[in-house]
Amino acid sequence: MLAKRIIPxxxxxxxxxxxxxxxxxxxxxxxxxxCAAMYDEQGADEIVFLDITxxxxxxxxxxxVVRNTAKKVFVPLTVGGGIKTIEDFRDTLRAGADKVSVNSxxxxxxxxxxxxxxxxxxxxxxxxxxxxxxxxxxxTVVVNGGRIDTGIDAVKWAQKAESLGAGEILLTSMDxxxxxxxxxxxxxxxxxxxxxxxxxxxxxCGTLEHFSEVFEKTKASAALAASLFHYKELTVPQVKAHxxxxxxxxxI
Amino acid sequence: xxxxxxxxxxxxxxxxxxxxxxxxxxxxxxxKSEIENADGIILPGVGAFPSAMNMLxxxxxxxIIRKQAYQKPFLGICLGMQLxxxxxxxxxxxxxxxxxxxxxxxxxxxxxSIPHIGWNKLEILNPCPLTNGLSESEYVYFVHSYKAVxxxxxxxxxxxxxxxxxxxxxxxxxxxxxxxxxxSGKAGLKILKNFGEML
Numbered sequence: 001m002l003a004k005r006i007i008p009x010x011x012x013x014x015x016x017x018x019x020x021x022x023x024x025x026x027x028x029x030x031x032x033x034x035c036a037a038m039y040d041e042q043g044a045d046e047i048v049f050l051d052i053t054x055x056x057x058x059x060x061x062x063x064x065v066v067r068n069t070a071k072k073v074f075v076p077l078t079v080g081g082g083i084k085t086i087e088d089f090r091d092t093l094r095a096g097a098d099k100v101s102v103n104s105x106x107x108x109x110x111x112x113x114x115x116x117x118x119x120x121x122x123x124x125x126x127x128x129x130x131x132x133x134x135x136x137x138x139x140t141v142v143v144n145g146g147r148i149d150t151g152i153d154a155v156k157w158a159q160k161a162e163s164l165g166a167g168e169i170l171l172t173s174m175d176x177x178x179x180x181x182x183x184x185x186x187x188x189x190x191x192x193x194x195x196x197x198x199x200x201x202x203x204x205c206g207t208l209e210h211f212s213e214v215f216e217k218t219k220a221s222a223a224l225a226a227s228l229f230h231y232k233e234l235t236v237p238q239v240k241a242h243x244x245x246x247x248x249x250x251x252i
Numbered sequence: 253x254x255x256x257x258x259x260x261x262x263x264x265x266x267x268x269x270x271x272x273x274x275x276x277x278x279x280x281x282x283x284k285s286e287i288e289n290a291d292g293i294i295l296p297g298v299g300a301f302p303s304a305m306n307m308l309x310x311x312x313x314x315x316i317i318r319k320q321a322y323q324k325p326f327l328g329i330c331l332g333m334q335l336x337x338x339x340x341x342x343x344x345x346x347x348x349x350x351x352x353x354x355x356x357x358x359x360x361x362x363x364x365s366i367p368h369i370g371w372n373k374l375e376i377l378n379p380c381p382l383t384n385g386l387s388e389s390e391y392v393y394f395v396h397s398y399k400a401v402x403x404x405x406x407x408x409x410x411x412x413x414x415x416x417x418x419x420x421x422x423x424x425x426x427x428x429x430x431x432x433x434x435x436s437g438k439a440g441l442k443i444l445k446n447f448g449e450m451l
Contacts, residue, residue: 001372001373001412001413002368002370002371002372002413003370003371003372003373003391005370005371040437043437045371070265070266070269071269071272071273072273074269074270074273074434074435074436074437074438074440074441075393075435075436075437076393076435093263094265096263096265096266096269098263098266098435121298121299122367123367123369123395167367167369168369196365197365198365198369198370221370249373251371251391251437
């Protein structure tokens with residue numbers, strides 16, 4: 001049986017790990033290579049780098065970060081943020097990423113998913129979906145950090161992403177993200193029940209119980225957290241020890 | 253010196269990075285002389301069985317690998333592991349390197365998704381030099397859709413994924429890992445170190 005994965009996510013801008021505080025004043029807080037190596041050492045099952053660089057020069061810096069990380073980190077590395085073309089996929093994978101995550105560019109151009117899957121294999125195409133509740137109880141896909149509602153149904157989009165060749169879905173709830181009140185169980189169940197590919201739960205965890213809850217109540221394959229690990233409110237070993245106590249299979 | 257055979261398939265740099273990290277001298281190569289002079293050989297690979305065999309054939313490497321594999325420690329990783337068997341059935345029947353008797357067939361686990369991607373637990377059936385020092389519940393990282401079908405005596409470790417899937421196979425000095433030791437954290441690095449110990 002596969003172990004449930006615990007994935008720390010690092011926001012990287014211009015080659016530094018950054019963490020936004022209430023959307024104002026992004027503060028630089030560390031070296032991504034060192035942070036990733038530390039998470040690997042702690043037993044993280046995978047590391048995600050989210051590139052929030054806006055400039056072209058920053059992109060090159062990001063690839064350099066990926067190259068240096070791949071020399072020190074020996075668990076799968078996923079890189080997302082700003083990936084728009086097959087060339088971006090190729091550059092990122094060549095730099096040493098194992099998977100590439102696409103979000104708004106896949107919404108704008110779904111063919112990108114199938115092209116990338118054909119060339120590089122399904123296993124390295126992660127489709128990130130940011131979803132938000134509609135008034136009718138369904139979920140809509142939002143992009144640009146939740147600022148733009150695409151009007152696309154999140155459940156249908158997940159199915160489409162799978163049929164186009166996505167190997168995995170990274171599902172973030174914009175309703176629970178940042179609240180620390182727990183993962184969005186309802187959204188996860190809505191998506192997990194219609195796709196066979198692994199779904200990574202993201203957004204809302206604040207306590208150890210939130211991790212066991214997401215694996216007990218949904219079919220999520222992995223749970224992702226950023227600031228929780230980053231500010232050392234919880235550590236990867238703590239989360240895994242808790243999951244093992246709850247008889248959830250984890251790699252320790 | 254370990255020769256990592258570079259025949260155009262997959263992310264060979266992650267294997268190189270892992271060997272560099274644990275201090276095992278290595279070279280990425282498709283040259284016969286370098287493969288002959290190496291103390292050990294690693295055959296990596298991601299992709300499909302027929303195209304990988306074709307690439308080896310085009311580079312004229314099949315005979316040299318067959319010959320050298322019996323003379324020094326040899327490790328096939330992922331698709332590289334599958335290639336060491338006699339035949340593969342991915343898309344079409346293709347002849348493999350035939351270093352170990354067996355075939356490579358599509359996985360069809362009930363109610364589980366394919367590819368088999370993620371961390372799965374190694375169950376050791378027959379200890380081999382590569383399993384030295386591993387604890388009883390090591391998880392390693394898999395990404396594949398096909399599996400080896402061979403006699404139990406060649407299976408050092410398997411994992412459960414709806415069925416028993418050979419994870420680590422061996423015969424004499426020939427080894428194959430279905431998982432990616434270079435992406436399997438400390439357990440994976442330990443397996444690569446064990447390989448280095450045999451040189």
